[in-house]
Structures are given as C-alpha cells and as structure tokens.
Amino acid sequence: MLDGICRSVRISVLHRCYYNRAAAIPRHAYLISAQWLINTSCLLLDIKHFEVDLANERVVIEGHAAPSKIAKALKSTGRTVILRGQGPATGASHGGAAVCIFDTFGDNPALPMPSNTNGLARFVQIDKETCLIDLTVQGLTPGKHGVHIHELGDISRGWMSAGDHFNPTNEDHGNHVGDLGNVEVGTDGWGDLVLESSRVRVSDVIGRSMVITEGEDPCSPLNSWQGGRGVLSGIIARSAGTFENMKKVCACSGKTLWEEARIQQDKKVSN
Structure with a gap:
C-alpha cells in the first residue's frame, strides 16, 4: 500500500x-x-x-x-x-478503467444520503501488474474506515447484500484481494486513499460492489467483518480511459455535462 x-x-x-x-x-x-x-x-x-x-x-x-x-x-x-x-x-492501451460512486448509506437504499456525505473510487489498470485505486470520501466521522471490494454487485440492502469480501484466491481476512486497507477521515470529514495493487484487476471487479465500514479494519485473520457495519456502498462500473469519452451531452437526459454536474452538486447541497 x-x-x-x-x-x-x-x-x-x-x-x-x-x-x-x-x-x-x-x-x-x-x-x-x-x-x-x-x-x-x-x-x-x-x-x-x-x-x-x-x-x-x-x-x-x-x-x-x-x-x-x-x-x-x-x-x-x-x-x-x-x-x-x-x-x-x-x-499505450491499458487494461481498463472503472469507477464506483458510493450512493447508498447503511443497509436501506431507500433512505436519503446524509447531508454532504458522498464518496468516489476510481480504478485504472496501468499495466498487467498494476492497478491504480484512487478513493475519496466526504462526510464520515473522523478516524479510520475499512475499504473493501465485495464479491457481489447487489446493494439492494446496502452492505448487507454485497456478499463477502472479494477473495478469489481463498486467503484469510486481511489478505483478500478485496481488502484495500483503511481510509483516514480528518476532522473536516474529508478522507482519501490512493494505492497501487498488484492483485486487483479492473476486468475482475467490474460489476462487483465496494463498501466503506463505520470503523477501522485491522485486517487480521480473526474476523471477516472487522470494521463493523458498512456505511457507504456502491457498484463498480466501467469508465472511460483517456480520450475514450468525447461526449458533451448526456444521452439519458439530453442535458449537457455541465448541466448534469450542477444538478448533482445541487443534490449534494440539498441532502
């Protein structure tokens, strides 16, 4: 890390x-x-x-x-x-890029996100051996929070339906491919985690979920759920590499990217 x-x-x-x-x-x-x-x-x-x-x-x-x-x-x-x-x-061509928007809080997606609480993780497969993971989070309590990739892409019940940590090599907890360590949140509510992984592959994690826990995960083999309940979760989806996305109008709404950006910002402020 x-x-x-x-x-x-x-x-x-x-x-x-x-x-x-x-x-x-x-x-x-x-x-x-x-x-x-x-x-x-x-x-x-x-x-x-x-x-x-x-x-x-x-x-x-x-x-x-x-x-x-x-x-x-x-x-x-x-x-x-x-x-x-x-x-x-x-x-040079890379092995893919992905993004995870943490848009679910707790275990009930029907509940609105708390005010000024959000998170985003970006993945870039730089080469066959290296995946760059860049995570930012805002609005969580100060301290360390565990970060994990989970095996399932089901967050219909938030972290409760996301399955176990992604563990294709059947390792003990702390050494799962999906165990990404902890993000440390400051007193201002802002935290970031940047790391390079030789085990995570973008192609392997697209469609799975990510969860940030309410507490620190010491990453020991004693308990697979150290870190406590999940507070933020989201689905990992494919994203564009450099110059792969040239659009300026969102096909789903017909609005420009600038209009969509302002709408999303207004939603964060109003929550």
Missing part, C-alpha cells in the same frame, strides 16, 4: 469557462489565465506536463498525482470540473 503514486498517469479533464466566444477578451488571454490557474492550483502536485485546449474546453494533465487531487485543485479555482478519462502517460 502506498501513500503516493509512483507511476505516471495521464488524465483528461473538462474545465468549464476558460474561453467565452461572445466576449471581447482575446483567446490568448484566456489561455494565459488557464495556464496560470493550473500552475497555481497544482503547485504542490507532481505535475510533469499539461495542455490546455480552449476550443474543446479540455485540459490534459500528465503527472504522478492522483486524479482526485488534481480535480480538487482545479475545482478550488471556482470552475466546474469533470474528469473524462485517465490512463498511462505513455499513451
């Missing part, structure tokens, strides 16, 4: 409103502004290279920082940011 990323990852981000075609301000002024924003926002991140594409409202960033940290830094500028894809910086 690593605190940082030792492999270089390229991500493609939609970053809204760098350039207003109706305004009289020259395009190059927006380009300079965009470059300044990224340099300022990502000053403390390990960024190797970035490209700003005003025509497509896109920023391509290459570096060793986790995608969640880059997105958070860009959002701190007040812009709307949408992560569109991620993959190896070499441009």
